Amino acid sequence: MRLEKCYFCSSTVYPGHGMQYVRNDAKIFRFCRSKCHKNFKMKRNPRKVKWTKAYRRLHGKDMTQDSTFEFERKRNRPERYDRNVTENTLKAIKKIDKIRVDRESRHITKRWKGKEAKEQREDKKVLVEYIHMVKAPAALNKEPSLTLPPKVKILQKQPEENLMEE
Template sequence: MRLEKCYFCSSTVYPGHGVTFVRNDSTVFKFCRSKCNKLFKKKKNPRKLRWTKASRRLRGKELTDDSVLQLEKRRNEPTKYERGLWKDAINVMKETHDVKQKRYAHLITTSVKPGKQTTKANRLEQAKKKSYLLRSAAADEVCVQEEEIKEEEGEAEMELA
């Protein structure tokens, strides 16, 4: 079963699904859904639409130059079926899937770290600037009253001793 890639959004198109558009110069365009087909006909640039793979790669959200992606390339030469080769291929596919998931997770964590640090610093600055909002005046009065009561108790204990 050959899985195609959508020309517009790069998602997988399974056999019997999607739309195929053939231009006059006999170039074949496969689309996964009508949304991609319509946007292609409107001459929209996939790099400018945030949900497409091209846009995600452009903004650094997807893996671009990775050795794992080289294994997914399309091969036009069919290989002769051998049970051992088939088993090995399936095991390698599972391993590459795991490696790809780990690398993608690492990419996400490394791209999120700087943003988290800046937001944390910004929040601390705001908390320092607006510290008067963190405690109300009534809470301050209660604290002062509690301190006075403790001081009076301390003085009473001193007098008893």
């Protein structure tokens, strides 16, 4: 059983599913569904369509470089296997899938950390800008603990080059 990749969105096309388009120069394009086929006919670039794998990889949403992707290379030539090799291959496939899932989850948590820090910075800006709406000005004057801490300016030392020139 051969699993193909959709030319447009890179999802797997199982046998008996999807459609195939053969151009005049005998290049074969396989599509998982009519949505991909229509977008291809409209000459859309998969890297600019947000729901495709190419877009997600280009914009850092999915992992792009991982050693486990090398096992997924296309092989056009059928090979003969003996029983032991097949058994070991199936065990290895399970391990590789587990490694890939772990790495992908780490990748997602890294992306979330960056997003959380960005959201906190934006929230602080909004709070500083609209602190007068949270508490009345009279209450802020009575209790200084309600105000935000003042920003501390750090003076940098001037380089020593100026001292040597004098």
